[in-house]
Amino acid sequence: MALQLYKNEMSGSFYSWRGGAWIVAASMIFSLVAYLLLTDKELSLLDQGEMLFTLSEIVISLAIIMSVTLASSAISSEIELGTFESLLLTPLTGKQIAFQKLLSIITIWFLLYAVSIPYLLVISSGTNLSLSAIFYTGFYGTILVTAFSSLSIAISARVRSSKNSIMISLMILLILLAPSIFFATSLKKTSFGIALENINPVSHTMNSLDSVIVDNQQSPSEQDIHLASVIVFAVVCLLILLRLSHQFEVKPIQ
Amino acid sequence: MNAYTIMVEILAILLLTTIISLSSEAASFLMLISSQADVSSLSSTTTFRPQQNSNDIRMQVTSPSNIHGIAGQVIKIEGNITNHATGSSNNFGSGGIAYISIVDLVDKVPVDLEDWSAEKGLYIPSIPDGQSLPLEWNIRLVKAGSYSISMLYNRESDPYSAPIASSKVFLEVQPKFNLNPGNILPVAFGVPAALLAILGSISYRRGRNTGVY
Numbered sequence: 001m002a003l004q005l006y007k008n009e010m011s012g013s014f015y016s017w018r019g020g021a022w023i024v025a026a027s028m029i030f031s032l033v034a035y036l037l038l039t040d041k042e043l044s045l046l047d048q049g050e051m052l053f054t055l056s057e058i059v060i061s062l063a064i065i066m067s068v069t070l071a072s073s074a075i076s077s078e079i080e081l082g083t084f085e086s087l088l089l090t091p092l093t094g095k096q097i098a099f100q101k102l103l104s105i106i107t108i109w110f111l112l113y114a115v116s117i118p119y120l121l122v123i124s125s126g127t128n129l130s131l132s133a134i135f136y137t138g139f140y141g142t143i144l145v146t147a148f149s150s151l152s153i154a155i156s157a158r159v160r161s162s163k164n165s166i167m168i169s170l171m172i173l174l175i176l177l178a179p180s181i182f183f184a185t186s187l188k189k190t191s192f193g194i195a196l197e198n199i200n201p202v203s204h205t206m207n208s209l210d211s212v213i214v215d216n217q218q219s220p221s222e223q224d225i226h227l228a229s230v231i232v233f234a235v236v237c238l239l240i241l242l243r244l245s246h247q248f249e250v251k252p253i254q
Numbered sequence: 255m256n257a258y259t260i261m262v263e264i265l266a267i268l269l270l271t272t273i274i275s276l277s278s279e280a281a282s283f284l285m286l287i288s289s290q291a292d293v294s295s296l297s298s299t300t301t302f303r304p305q306q307n308s309n310d311i312r313m314q315v316t317s318p319s320n321i322h323g324i325a326g327q328v329i330k331i332e333g334n335i336t337n338h339a340t341g342s343s344n345n346f347g348s349g350g351i352a353y354i355s356i357v358d359l360v361d362k363v364p365v366d367l368e369d370w371s372a373e374k375g376l377y378i379p380s381i382p383d384g385q386s387l388p389l390e391w392n393i394r395l396v397k398a399g400s401y402s403i404s405m406l407y408n409r410e411s412d413p414y415s416a417p418i419a420s421s422k423v424f425l426e427v428q429p430k431f432n433l434n435p436g437n438i439l440p441v442a443f444g445v446p447a448a449l450l451a452i453l454g455s456i457s458y459r460r461g462r463n464t465g466v467y
Contacts, residue, residue, distance in 0.1 A: 020449070023453075024450055034441065035442045118441045119441060122438050215372055
């Protein structure tokens with residue numbers, strides 16, 4: 001039974017071409033962004049570091065949205081389809097079920113990440129930023145996808161309704177993405193903005209990428225606060241999933 | 255702990271953060287009012303802090319006065335600050351903040367340094383009499399155009415005095431078009447096409463095996 005659920009999840013994701021259509025859609029988004037950045041006369045005036053940072057932000061944001069959507073229906077969809085009970089009857093423990101589902105989502109992130117690498121390479125062509133951009137995008141993407149997927153699976157198991165768990169998970173994600181995407185620079189500099197950025201792992205990720213790619217501070221020692229914050233967030237999310245996975249059970253939706 | 259509890263806890267943390275930041279804003283506002291009150295009461299009575307003449311401090315740019323660059327390039331603006339005072343008992347009066355100012359000569363507006371320089375200001379606690387301190391700013395040339403750069407110094411001991419300014423550095427930034435440096439077209443069209451081909455072939459093979467095709 002080792003990794004059987006993981007294999008089933010992966011083959012389920014790619015059973016028909018429609019299952020993999022999202023990765024084609026994601027590659028088209030990357031193509032559109034990269035093409036516009038490099039061929040539009042106005043946008044091409046941007047510094048290459050800025051272009052690379054924009055693409056890295058898009059890769060990570062897309063990865064988190066994708067992983068949250070997949071993970072927040074991971075358990076609830078099984079409950080809704082009536083297959084969770086039979087899953088609990090297998091020798092798999094709750095922890096194994098949760099972590100094999102998590103692993104399948106992380107694998108899908110790796111596919112998305114692999115697709116994004118050619119774009120990162122083309123945009124960073126001629127600079128010394130290629131390796132750093134690929135490394136930090138991959139690292140932060142993996143940590144954030146793991147964290148958000150863990151949290152979303154936990155929510156999915158607790159709420160037991162795909163509709164509600166997707167809504168709750170997306171709300172949490174939007175709250176955490178808001179400072180990076182919607183806040184103006186002046187708002188970020190207020191005490192509230194600074195406090196929010198200090199406790200927000202997504203802001204730490206975006207600020208670290210900005211520091212590495214735009215400000216050329218590529219050494220991990222220069223990013224230690226950002227790295228530590230994101231890792232702590234991931235550990236907390238994994239602990240929440242670990243705790244809740246011991247309590248997996250089938251109950252009627254109230 | 256259910257998902258709603260998690261949501262409530264997150265909202266509670268956000269609420270707490272808002273309250274803390276609002277209270278810190280209020281506290282800093284009150285401190286500002288009280289410090290202004292202190293300053294006005296001091297000026298109406300007596301001044302007991304030793305003042306240095308503002309002419310004692312000089313700022314000098316050591317970089318060339320005309321610089322040409324290309325957008326995206328990082329240049330270094332160097333200079334020094336010298337305290338020409340002699341014989342004062344302490345150097346408290348010489349402390350202050352050194353910073354740069356960039357003015358867009360075409361649009362006739364000051365430039366927001368947000369993307370131009372990571373180091374905007376430098377706090378100098380004191381400058382010993384007769385001594386110079388080197389100053390250096392790394393500036394990323396973000397946008398093409400004509401600019402003037404000045405180094406400025408605000409003395410801490412006299413917040414109402416005009417800043418001490420260096421001579422100007424004139425900067426000409428040429429545009430750099432990053433038009434297709436690594437040839438995006440093969441990647442932009444090739445990656446989605448390759449993915450479609452891979453997924454199509456997997457689907458076709460599976461269809462052949464199951465008798466769909």
